[in-house]
Amino acid sequence: MYKRLNCNEMDELISAYIDNELSQGLDEAVENHLAECENCTKKMSDFKKMSNVIKISGINKGNNIDQDYSETLNPYLENIDMCSFVEENLSEYIDDELSHFDKMKIKKHLKECKFCKKDYETLFELKVSLKKYFDQNLESTFKENDLERIVKRLTVAKFKDYLIVSMASAFVVSMLVWFSFNTLHPQSLNANDGETIQQINLKYKHEEGKVADTEDEEKETEE
Amino acid sequence: MELLDLIQRSQNDDKFALEELIKRNQKNVFSAFYHLDPKREDLSDLVQEALFRMARSIKKLKNPQRFKFWLNQIITNLFYDELRKKTRRISTISVDYSSFESDEEDKQMTRDIADKEKMPHEKSLGQELDSVIKNAIEELPEQFRIVIVLRELQGLSYDEIAIITETNIGTVKSRLARARNKLQDIIKPYLT
Numbered sequence: 001m002y003k004r005l006n007c008n009e010m011d012e013l014i015s016a017y018i019d020n021e022l023s024q025g026l027d028e029a030v031e032n033h034l035a036e037c038e039n040c041t042k043k044m045s046d047f048k049k050m051s052n053v054i055k056i057s058g059i060n061k062g063n064n065i066d067q068d069y070s071e072t073l074n075p076y077l078e079n080i081d082m083c084s085f086v087e088e089n090l091s092e093y094i095d096d097e098l099s100h101f102d103k104m105k106i107k108k109h110l111k112e113c114k115f116c117k118k119d120y121e122t123l124f125e126l127k128v129s130l131k132k133y134f135d136q137n138l139e140s141t142f143k144e145n146d147l148e149r150i151v152k153r154l155t156v157a158k159f160k161d162y163l164i165v166s167m168a169s170a171f172v173v174s175m176l177v178w179f180s181f182n183t184l185h186p187q188s189l190n191a192n193d194g195e196t197i198q199q200i201n202l203k204y205k206h207e208e209g210k211v212a213d214t215e216d217e218e219k220e221t222e223e
Numbered sequence: 224m225e226l227l228d229l230i231q232r233s234q235n236d237d238k239f240a241l242e243e244l245i246k247r248n249q250k251n252v253f254s255a256f257y258h259l260d261p262k263r264e265d266l267s268d269l270v271q272e273a274l275f276r277m278a279r280s281i282k283k284l285k286n287p288q289r290f291k292f293w294l295n296q297i298i299t300n301l302f303y304d305e306l307r308k309k310t311r312r313i314s315t316i317s318v319d320y321s322s323f324e325s326d327e328e329d330k331q332m333t334r335d336i337a338d339k340e341k342m343p344h345e346k347s348l349g350q351e352l353d354s355v356i357k358n359a360i361e362e363l364p365e366q367f368r369i370v371i372v373l374r375e376l377q378g379l380s381y382d383e384i385a386i387i388t389e390t391n392i393g394t395v396k397s398r399l400a401r402a403r404n405k406l407q408d409i410i411k412p413y414l415t
Contacts, residue, residue, distance in 0.1 A: 035411055091400040095374070097381050125414050126407050127375070133356045134376040138257055141267040142249040150245060150275050151238075157279060 005033045010040045014047050048083070048115055082109045086116045094123055230287040233278075241281065245274050248294065251377075255298050258372045260305075261361060273301050292383045295373060299387045306365060352413045359409040367402035370395055 005013070010033055016022050017030045034041050086106055092098050093106050110117045224232075224243065232240035253270045256263070263269065276297050284293050360368060366388070373384045384395045 038408060091403060092381070092396060095381070095399075097396075122407060122411070122414075123403065126403060126410060129352065129356060129410060129414060130371075130375045130406070133353055134254070134258070136353070138250075138254055140250045140253040140270075142253060142270055146249075146267065146271055147242060147245060150271060150278060151242065153275055154241075154278055 003029070005029050007033075007037065007040055010037070011043075014040075014044055018044075018048060045115070083113060083116055086110070086113075087119070090116075090119060090123055094120070094127060226290065227287050230281065230284065230290055233281050234284070234287075241278055244281070245278060248277070249274060252294070252298060255295070255372060255376060256302070258360065258376060259298075259302050259365075259368060261357065263305075269301060269305065273298050276301070291377065292379060292387070295377050295379060295383075296387050299369065299373070302369070352410070355410060355413055356406070359406050362409075363402055363405060367398050367405070370398045371402050371406075374399060 010030065013022065013026065013030055017027065022030065034044060082105070086093075086109055089098060089102065089106065093103060096103075098106070110120055224240070226244075226247070229240050229244050229247070233244050249270060252273050253266065256266055256269050256273070260266075277294055280297075284290065360371060363371065369388060370384055373379045373387065374381075379387070381392050381395045381399075385392050388395065
């Protein structure tokens with residue numbers, strides 16, 4: 001059982017850890033430290049990316065350089081890209097929100113890359129813990145009289161709606177009646193506000209009389 | 224009775240179906256508000272208001288299949304309304320939220336830290352990890368807390384969360400990832 005490592009010791013061991021050159025015990029000690037130290041975790045992630053770049057440079061410096069080294073380089077370049085892709089989309093992957101194609105890409109990469117696999121496992125553990133936490137039954141404070149209050153409020157709200165609709169309908173109907181009475185009734189053309197039917201009739205007769213007098217006068221004038 | 228059946232009956236003025244619908248959803252609504260803002264003393268008032276709004280506008284729900292999404296819209300809108308009305312309370316003081324400042328458009332509306340004293344309905348949460356998770360979620364800014372609750376508790380899709388929070392899927396994805404990173408940092412020592 002190895003002692004707890006400090007960050008300086010981690011700096012010495014990172015490279016060997018990435019290259020799988022540590023014993024099992026030391027491997028575990030490194031992982032335990034990474035679980036608790038954000039700084040070293042970040043360094044590990046950066047170092048992982050750098051090591052791929054170093055591998056590419058190593059190939060370039062080989063004695064027998066393959067002119068067409070794109071085939072050799074591509075897996076390393078793809079690996080850097082894939083790790084970044086996984087890092088950006090891990091949350092979506094775990095939530096099953098990715099397209100089928102992207103999901104398959106990440107699934108394949110997780111089988112090949114132990115660092116991304118570790119990230120995935122940590123995130124998965126978090127999801128499980130959050131699910132357990134949220135699934136717990138909280139003691140709700142909702143009581144029977146709360147339901148009664150809601151039902152009462154609903155009744156009052158419905159009554160208010162009914163009242164508004166009734167008043168609006170009554171207003172519309174009365175406007176229609178007033179309008180039709182004033183437009184269709186012939187005497188209504190000379191009717192003033194407040195006049196009774198009798199007064200209107202008298203007025204009408206008086207108007208008829210005036211018209212008759214006027215007609216008689218015209219006849220006499222002609223004669 | 225199936226939920227869809229219950230909703231349809233409620234929409235047809237079946238009083239008993241409506242009451243049953245309220246009873247079935249009260250726990251979920253309470254849970255959502257509790258996790259969004261555990262320190263509120265008027266949680267039951269909020270729950271009542273949300274259930275009232277649900278019952279009042281049940282007829283406006285055109286597609287009963289989307290009931291869960293629709294109910295969460297009511298919950299989130301009410302939560303936002305309350306946030307706007309909220310005044311600074313004595314039990315809260317400023318917290319460091321500088322790690323979330325960078326490119327986040329919507330700033331945290333209030334800055335709170337957890338008042339460590341347990342509320343009555345918290346007595347059922349016994350274990351240390353639960354307590355750590357609860358405090359960790361409380362320490363998240365509101366916008367991050369909302370996406371965590373809508374995703375992890377309510378099980379909504381990214382698309383639905385984007386509509387409810389009036390953002391886009393990219394923002395939802397970013398908030399969720401950052402919220403999870405923050406929770407991970409706090410919870411990691413307690414995970415096996």
